[in-house]
Amino acid sequence: MTTLTRSHMDVFQEQGYVVVKGLLSWELDLAPVVDEYSRLLGRLAAKWHKEGRLSQTFSGLPFGQRLTRIMGEVPPSEVIQHLDISLPQSNIAEDTPFHFGPAVFNLLRSPRLLDAVEEFIGPEILSNPIQHVRIKPPERLLPKDALGNSLVAKTSWHQDLGVGLAEADRSNILTVWFPLTEATVENGCLVTVPGSHEGELALHCLRSPKQNGLHIPDQYLGPNQTPVPMSPGDVYFMHTKTMHSSLPNNSDTIRWSFDIRYQPIGHPTGRPFFPGFVARSRARPETELHDAAEWRLRWEEVRSNLARNETPTFRRWRLDDPRCA
Ligand SMILES: O=C(O)CCC(=O)C(=O)O
Numbered sequence: 001m002t003t004l005t006r007s008h009m010d011v012f013q014e015q016g017y018v019v020v021k022g023l024l025s026w027e028l029d030l031a032p033v034v035d036e037y038s039r040l041l042g043r044l045a046a047k048w049h050k051e052g053r054l055s056q057t058f059s060g061l062p063f064g065q066r067l068t069r070i071m072g073e074v075p076p077s078e079v080i081q082h083l084d085i086s087l088p089q090s091n092i093a094e095d096t097p098f099h100f101g102p103a104v105f106n107l108l109r110s111p112r113l114l115d116a117v118e119e120f121i122g123p124e125i126l127s128n129p130i131q132h133v134r135i136k137p138p139e140r141l142l143p144k145d146a147l148g149n150s151l152v153a154k155t156s157w158h159q160d161l162g163v164g165l166a167e168a169d170r171s172n173i174l175t176v177w178f179p180l181t182e183a184t185v186e187n188g189c190l191v192t193v194p195g196s197h198e199g200e201l202a203l204h205c206l207r208s209p210k211q212n213g214l215h216i217p218d219q220y221l222g223p224n225q226t227p228v229p230m231s232p233g234d235v236y237f238m239h240t241k242t243m244h245s246s247l248p249n250n251s252d253t254i255r256w257s258f259d260i261r262y263q264p265i266g267h268p269t270g271r272p273f274f275p276g277f278v279a280r281s282r283a284r285p286e287t288e289l290h291d292a293a294e295w296r297l298r299w300e301e302v303r304s305n306l307a308r309n310e311t312p313t314f315r316r317w318r319l320d321d322p323r324c325a
């Protein structure tokens with residue numbers, strides 16, 4: 001059973017993205033993840049308070065306010081790495097934090113999500129390892145050095161194809177984005193250029209050697225930049241070449257989203273050093289991963305390998321491209 005219609009598919013083909021309203025269940029898909037993150041934040045607050053890094057644990061506050069207060073004392077880029085569902089792209093150590101919890105794993109395997117994904121890419125579905133949680137406090141409260149981090153601040157214009165390695169240029173990777181809070185123009189919803197998936201991969205420039213902030217220079221962006229406000233339960237499906245960004249959070253509360261990706265099994269993922277998993281296979285159901293602990297273990301193994309060896313590059317763009325000057 002799926003709630004996708006022919007017209008959703010038509011919109012996706014024409015615009016390069018489509019929003020399916022109310023696809024996810026709050027009770028079954030999202031609430032368990034909110035609970036899991038609330039417990040995680042409680043553990044982190046207790047630890048940092050004990051270490052003298054937090055003035056208090058902020059335990060009486062709701063999740064968003066608690067996180068915002070914590071990010072006021074512990075650097076936001078450090079806090080978000082404890083919550084993210086990926087490793088960073090550089091400086092990976094044995095103890096680099098991340099979050100691979102069972103509620104997130106269940107969300108990645110949600111039958112409501114996978115039924116819809118199957119409509120786009122077919123029944124042999126790999127969970128691509130390019131995946132993030134983004135929890136953005138009001139941007140005015142962020143320290144300057146966190147403004148380039150798109151996990152906590154706005155995201156610059158890009159195509160997801162430009163974020164992975166060129167080996168995945170012909171992979172049919174589907175980006176799936178959904179909010180856990182309202183996503184509005186005020187608090188930093190996505191913005192897209194409808195139809196931009198029909199073009200080529202645009203030039204992406206790097207801001208500085210240190211930063212990872214890829215962006216498409218303004219002159220390559222189309223004129224129809226369209227905000228995409230969404231509510232919890234809604235899911236945005238996007239083509240790899242659709243140009244998109246997100247607005248700054250100018251509200252007083254957090255803006256929380258997940259972005260995950262799926263692709264047909266066997267296509268290159270664009271991040272060969274990170275582990276994907278078979279989320280659904282009608283041909284070989286025995287290859288599906290059903291065990292959250294095993295998922296976490298795979299990432300832990302990759303982390304220790306990458307910590308011991310030189311981190312491979314995830315970048316396909318040259319720092320000194322004269323067109324970026
Ligand atoms: O949520 C954001 O700020 C950006 C998300 C994004 O770029 C993506 O989902 O591909």
Ligand SMILES: [Fe+2]
Pocket residue numbers: 158159160244
């Ligand atoms: Fe993106």
